[in-house]
Amino acid sequence: MMQSKQRLVLIGNGMAGMSVVEQIVQLNPNLYEITVIGEEPYPNYNRIQLSYVLEGSKTIDDIILNDKAWYQEHNITLLTGTAVERIDTDRKELHTDAGQRIPYDQAIVATGSKPIRLPIPGADKQGVMGFRDIRDCETMLEAAKTYRSAVVIGGGLLGLEAASGLKKLGMDVTVVHLADWLMERQLDGPAAAMLKAELEKQGLRFLLSTKTAEILGAERVTGLRFADGTELEADLVIMAAGIAPNTSVAKSSGLEVRRGIVVNDYMQTSAPDVYAVGECNEHNGVCYGLVAPLYEQGAVLAKRLCGQPVEPYQGSDVYTKLKISGVDVFSAGEHMEQQGDEVIRVQDHWKNKYKKLILRDRKVVGSVLFGDVQESSRVTKWVKAKETMTESLYDAFVGHADPVTNDPLAFAAALPDDEIVCGCNGVTKHMIMQAVTEKGLTTVDEVKACTGATRSCGGCKPMVENILKLTLGEKFQASAKTQEAICGCTDKTRDEVVAAIRSLRLMHVKEVMNVLGWTQPEGCTKCRPALNYYIGMVWPDQHEDEKASRFVNERLHANIQKDGTFSVIPRMYGGVTTPEQLRKIADVADKYQVKLVKVTGGQRLDLVGVRKEDLPSVWEELGMPSGYGYAKALRTVKTCVGSTYCRFGTQDSLGMGVYLEKKLERLWMPAKFKMAVNGCPRNCAEADVKDLGIIGNDGGWEIHVGGNGGIKLRGADLLCKVKTDEELEEITCAFIQYYRENGKYGERTSDWIERIGIQQAIQAVVEDQQNRQALKERLEQALAGLQDPWQEAAQSEQLRHDLYEEVQVK
Known part of the structure; x- marks a missing residue:
């Protein structure tokens, strides 16, 4: 039995x-x-x-x-x-x-665990909450739509993450912390001071050594009173003072x-x-x-x-390797020295890096790293083993020796097999190499699925990739499978799919799936939009856009909100509008009882809270083209007023920005694409954090690419300098087409440039003039398949037609 x-x-x-x-x-x-x-x-x-x-x-x-x-x-x-x-x-x-x-x-x-709720008067008021689960996220997202000022009580990891997120939602954020410095359980004073300075650059404010005595307000919070009697206004309070x-x-x-x-x-x-x-x-x-x-x-x-032999759990050596608001920090073992301890400390203000080792009886008992944590694996091993300090260890730590530090593959090769690479999941170097060898793994995603490495915080991904390269050797470069499949419905990579679309002249999403042997006949929400984009990119003259393969936001020309209503963003070229447009927007907002009119970061107006059934009428009465705030396409071109009005302006940034936006709008791309044009190096339009940013100067223009102002903050790379408007337009168009043809669907230019390297982009669109011209011609061909971008009425008519088909008003 x-x-x-x-x-x-x-x-x-x-x-x-x-x-x-x-x-x-x-x-x-x-x-x-x-x-x-x-x-x-x-x-x-x-x-x-x-x-x-x-x-x-x-x-x-x-x-x-x-x-x-x-x-x-x-x-x-x-x-x-x-x-x-x-x-x-x-x-x-x-x-x-x-x-x-x-x-x-x-x-x-x-x-x-659950967040600790401080026992202070007013802690039960509306607008006071913790930050622990998705429901908390949703509550905070909703609050950010209405309220402007937020206070986070607690300057530990959780508090700083909450503060950074709220800041990116557009709120004014102050962090109130009882201790003398941030993250006092992981960082020492110097590292914490550097972290504070970095976060202040991002717009956060801090009140340290400050005790909250009372939360003010009637039913909802209006502010805080501190132990010294001072007060601070607040619409939202996040308690992040620890967990229990x-x-x-x-x-x-x-x-x-x-x-x-x-x-x-x-x-x-x-x-x-x-x-x-x-x-x-x-x-x-x-x-x-x-x-x-x-x-x-x-x-x-x-x-x-499972009844298998296992050593008893003996406790864990606590170490932390984290990225907080774009800043890398690490600590292992003890982070504060005691009397009698020896300390090795290196601080580089120029490159904003800091590292410290704590020695007790000549043995390594703790470490703190800030700004550059590539040594964390090695340092963790020293702390766990309580290694005795030697001249070679000292030279390796301070950088006098050990050339493998600057060679990622050599550094990975030097790691012992039993070294834990993914601390979140306890995955060692040997486990990764064994899985790659025995199971034929060829991508980081496959390693993640098999071993769990990179699955949690993702901080170990570069090391995992280097171990993968090390294990595969020449096969890593030779195997097309080093690129991941575009989704779980196929084993085909992005390049294989695009090559098949070209060589086999595939024109429809289902045709691609059938010919290439998709395991799921209908595909999934990841591959259908990607295939629709790739077909349109390869065959702009012959492809008929398949709306069923687009996300709901793109089909409805509006962003769906948490409550099921929609956000409508009409286009304002270069951030410029007219009294007539403003009156139309105001009339529509009144008539359709729009919940919020928000000025966006892209110099436009966002009508939030439009009902689905009202979308066709809203667009009809606005009579303006969509700003594509939902699309993998050009979103905005942010401008300053430039030489037309500004006394510092050297170039007509306003005219150039409007021209480029009208030329390139509605051109589908692998991911959302943001631009900015500045009239002078003062950079008021923030070109250095855009997918393509243009800066005017006395001698012409600079073109910067690959910037990102989101979670993965990245400064744009200089692509080139040009002297004429004609050169600017040609190289801008060539770069965009090069990205359209080579970027993975969903891949922002910031990730794409890091993947291919800025030199490859420079060679393809700046140095190789023949290739640049060919790219420009292919982009013009793609634009020709669109409606005349200067005809706003035609755009509005098409928009209404699409919406009436999508929204069935009864």
Whole structure:
């Protein structure tokens, strides 16, 4: 008689608990009948990347680790939006808030942590919240649409991430911190001061050594009063003063709880067959709040539950390698020296780098790095092993020797096989090389899927790629598979798909899927829009745009909002408008009860809160072309008034900006594309953080490319300098066409330029004049297939026609 599977129930659908489940299904997929219960309405997601969702650079779908299909594939029952109230350890069953009783043979409590809510008067007012889950993100995003000033209480990692996200949403943000410097648990004074200076450049304000005494306001917060009697206005307050283990289920179930749920070296709680893993537990008196220790605990528990030999968990060496608002920071072991310790410190104000080693009895016990963390793997090993300081270690750290530091491949080769490369998931160099060799992996994404490396914070991705290159050797360069497939429906890369479209003259999305053997006949939301773009890019004269393959925002010519309404952005060429246009916008806003009229960063007006059924009429009455605020196309051309009006202007930036925007609007590209034209080097239009930025000077123009002002802040590279307007237009058009033909769908120019290198772009569109002219001609051919960009009425008519087809008004 076949023995039935044991019943394993996981309480909590977060990263720590799900790491245990993932390892169990790899170690012994037939051992357990698994049920996962989560309070949030989402499958397992990457909590580390919530700040990206907050600032808008990633969506909720982007940070999902295991989608619902994954649970189904592994025969795992997933209950979302469900809370466990208690565990009946005698009957071995769980009681949920929905009245369910779920039996178990083994249960894992992985309820994580909750933000600490400071016990100060007014903490319960509207507009006061924590920052811990997607719901918090959504609340903050909604608040940013209405309110302007935000205060974050807490200058640790979580607080700085929240502050940076709110700042990118356009809010005025002040961070209030009780300690003398930021991130005092990870950084020393000098590193924290450098971090503060960098964040102040980004527009954040700080009040250090400041204690909040009261939150002001009637029902909703209006400000804060501090212990010294001073006050600060605030519309939104984020409490990020720390986290505490979420032990409510354990307490109601009679488990032993101190600060966290008490566990032994195998994550066993005080109750038989009940385990606890992650931020909710307490091991040897320690509660961990970082990701790496939680995965180390999970690895021990997974093997224990599968009956495999495993060494007991002995605690974790705490180290942190993070990117905060574009700044790299790292600390391992002790970050503050004690009396009698020796310190090796290197500080470079010119390149804004800082590094420190702490020695106790000549042994390395701690380190802090700021600005450049490529040595973090080596330093982590020194701290863990408490290496004795030697001349060679000293020379390697301060940079007097060790040439491998400047050679990424040599540096990867020098790492010991047992070196942990991905601290978040406990993946060593040997594990990566073994997976690449035994399973034929050729891309970082494949390594991630197989080993988990790069899956969480992503900070180890460069090292993983270098280990991949090291392992494959010449095969890395020779294999077309070093490029990732465009989606999970195919093994074809972007270049293979485009080559097939050209050589086989494929004209339709489904035709491409059929000919190239798509595993999913209808494709997916990732590949359909990409194929539609690639076909149009290759065959601009013959391709008929397939609206069904476009995202809803592009089909409706508006951005869908959280509440189901839409945001409408009419185009204002170069940021210039007229009284007539403003009157139309005001009339439409009144007539259709628009919730908000917002001045955008691209010098336009955004009508937020338009109902879907009103979209055709709104566009008809505006009589203006769409600003394509939703499209993978030219969004805006930001300008200053230039020589036409400004006493500092040397070039007609206004005229050039308007001309280029009218020429290039509605030209589809791999990703959204932003431009700026400045009339002088004062750079008022911020050309240095645009996909293509133009700066005028006395001798002509400078063209800068590959900038990005979003989450991955990147200064643009100088492409070239030109003397005439004709040269400017030709090289601008050639660069855009080169990007259109070679960029991956969804790849911003900032990532594309980093991938191909600025020298390749310079050679293709500046130095090779024959190629430049050919690129310009192909762009003109693509433009010719569009309506006359100067005919706004024609654009408006086409817009209304598209919308009436899409929106069925009853």
